[in-house]
Amino acid sequence: MDQRFSGRDGHPFWLSLTFIPAQEEPSGRTVIVYAQDVTDSRIADQLTVDSRDLYNLFIKDDQSMISFSLPDGTITFISPSSYSQIGYHPEEVIGRNRAEFYHLEDVEAVNSSGGLLKNDISIRRLRHKEGQYLWFETSFHMIRGEKGEITRIMGIGRNVTRRKHSEEALASAQRVARIGSWGWDLVKGRITFSEELRRILQYSVETGQVNQEAFLALVHPEDVRILQEAVERAKGLGEPGNTAYRMILPDGEVLMVHVQWDVIPGPEGRPAQLFGMMQDITERMHMEEQLRESERNFRLMSENSLDLISRHAIKDSIFLYCSPASRSLLGYEPEEMIGTSAYDYLHPDDLEMILNQMAESEDSGLIPPASYRYRHKNGTYVWFETNSRYIFDAQGRKTEIIAVGRDITERKQFESKLQENEQRYKSLFEYNPAAVYSMNLQGTI
Incomplete structure (x- = not known):
């Protein structure tokens, strides 16, 4: 039998033991033990088994x-x-x-x-x-x-084909969204950038780890403090966050970026790394600025225009917006009209005409100019002439109506008086028994 023992140095060794009874002893109580060191063969056998198991593991x-x-x-x-x-x-x-x-x-x-x-x-x-x-x-x-x-x-x-395709899809999505990833070692003061982020920054940062001072040199001088305060908050609170700042690229282009990050604590629990994403939002900021400028211009025109400018929902022509001209033209505050239907203010005799006109415009997509009477807050009616059109979304669906209306009461009164005078002039000729004629200074009739 083989038995394992421990040597004086603590290392194990194997002995093969053979037990033989001594022939001289009739009692048979004496046993001769032959011991052979088989440590090397045991180790060789184990290596063979281990190698075979490892080989089978690879093969299978x-x-x-x-x-x-x-x-x-x-x-x-x-x-x-x-x-x-x-x-x-x-x-x-x-x-x-x-x-x-x-x-x-x-x-x-x-x-x-x-x-x-x-x-x-x-x-x-x-x-x-x-x-x-x-x-x-x-x-x-x-x-x-x-x-x-x-x-x-x-x-x-x-x-790793599936993983590679996922990485390529992610990289493609990042290129489209102009997003890249970064990591900031707060202990060493060094930053790493993804390949897409390096491309966004026009390769103004090197591969591998970049000294944080080299990165801060790209930040707009007026915004360096914004970034430094954000990093200090992350260090102090150990919480994720986000901020936006400007960067100046090598060709002088100013880039507006939005960054957000998570904090990774070190062995002692203190913030050791920031890992996050950076997105180029320059184009979006320009569009937002253009939109704000457009809104300012629209508000300037609508608030100072003598015409009533309004936006309406497609269904029931509900007021979504009403310019301040409603005060002087109809006696209503804009807030009083928002949420009500434009049809509620129409003269009963004009309601059917306008409803038919709007029904026909749903098929053609065009709303013809209309003249009608609108109820003033004091109960009287004011003549209005309105030009309206539909607003469509990217799929070509009608989303709302924008209208510009003006008070034409005086014009209507003038037209009424003119029509009255024409009628009187016509009656003067048709019912007068005497001959009535006109001639020029040369006597020609």
Whole structure:
């Protein structure tokens, strides 16, 4: 039997024990023990078992593809998972060069970086037997001989195509949204930037870690304090936050950015890193400024215009906005009219005409000018002439109505008097029994 013992130095050793009864003793109570040190053989057996288990683990792992190749790239072994991963049986791969399976661009990258003769982790494209390319993340390890020369290269690869596509989709989304990520080491005072963020900043920051002073030099002098105060708050409170500030790029362009971050604590619980996103909002800020300018101009015109400017919902022509001219024209405060229907103020004799006109305009999309009587707050009616049009959204759907109306009461009264005078003049000729004629100064009738 084999038994494990502990030596004086604490290291274990194995002995093979054989027990034999002594023949001279009739009682049979004396036993001779033969002990043989079998420590080396036990260790060798265990190594054999461990190696076999490790080998079986590699061979049966369908998620990884293990390969061995010579320094010149010739493949000498590849695990059976090659069939499930890239569609090739091992015998179709062994004896061929690795470069035969790489994408052409990746072959050039391998050659320019010194090939595979170094311990490294790389992400490259491998050609599937069906022709498509798959992304593999492979860890390479050099195996050296007694003289230190490289004898073989072991590669352990995993299919990361799905992850790569997700990363590319994220990078594409970041390019469209002009968003990049960054990390700020508060202890070392250094910052790292994603490739997209470096592109946004016109590559004014280097790859790897950048000194925070170099980054602050890009911030607009008037906004440096804003950023520094935000960082100090993050250090002090250890809470996520956000801020916006301007940056000056190498070509002089001023960039408006919005940043937000999370705080990562260190071993002692104090804030050690900030990790966040930066978005270029320059275009959005310009658009917002243009919108504010447009709103200021509209408000300036509407508040000082003698005409009644209003916005209405499509249904029931509910007032959404009413300019201050409502006070002088109709006696109502704008707030009194907002939320009420424009039809509520129409003269009963004009209501049907306007409703029919609006019904017809829903098909044509055009609202013709209209004249009608509108009720003043004092109960009288005022003649109005209104020009209206529909506002459409990006899909071409009607969203609301904008209208500009003016008081034409005096014009209507003048037209009424003119019509009355014409009638009187006409009656003077039609019902007068005497002859009535006119002639010029030369006597011509």
